Amino acid sequence: MRPPEDDVLLRDMLTFSRRAVAAAADRNRSELDSDVVLAAALERFIEVVGEAASKVSASTKEGASDIPWQNVIDLRNELFYGDTSVDNDIVWNVASNDLREMISTLEAMLAD
Numbered sequence: 001m002r003p004p005e006d007d008v009l010l011r012d013m014l015t016f017s018r019r020a021v022a023a024a025a026d027r028n029r030s031e032l033d034s035d036v037v038l039a040a041a042l043e044r045f046i047e048v049v050g051e052a053a054s055k056v057s058a059s060t061k062e063g064a065s066d067i068p069w070q071n072v073i074d075l076r077n078e079l080f081y082g083d084t085s086v087d088n089d090i091v092w093n094v095a096s097n098d099l100r101e102m103i104s105t106l107e108a109m110l111a112d
Contacts (some may be wrong), residue, residue: 002060007110010050010060014106017099020045024095032088041080042095043086049099050076066105068098 003071023041053072061069075094081088 003057005055006060009052009056010106010110013049013056013102014110016045016048016052017073017103017106020049020095021103029089029096030090032092039086039088039091042091044092047076047079048092049102050074050079054073057092064105067102072102096107098111 020042023038025037027038032042050072051068053067054076056069061067062095075090079091
């Protein structure tokens with residue numbers, strides 16, 4: 001049984017992953033370069049996912065090895081602490097591909 005606080009963190013990860021996917025839906029990669037609001041929203045959603053991931057207990061992370069925990073956390077740190085240059089290709093790939101896969105895993109975990 002996972003710690004109850006992990007359920008809150010996993011729900012945050014799920015909520016903000018869904019928000020990022022929804023924000024990128026029906027958009028294309030080039031819009032990320034021209035729409036600063038879209039870019040800021042996706043960056044923020046990804047930051048929140050990574051922040052929540054960083055607080056999930058080690059035992060819960062071990063039980064969900066298909067989530068690239070360290071990569072999620074590292075991207076959050078890069079967005080939060082990095083310089084002013086953000087690689088929009090990475091942000092777009094995460095929002096339009098990687099988070100979709102993670103959503104399924106998070107939904108399954110929270111259904112248990």
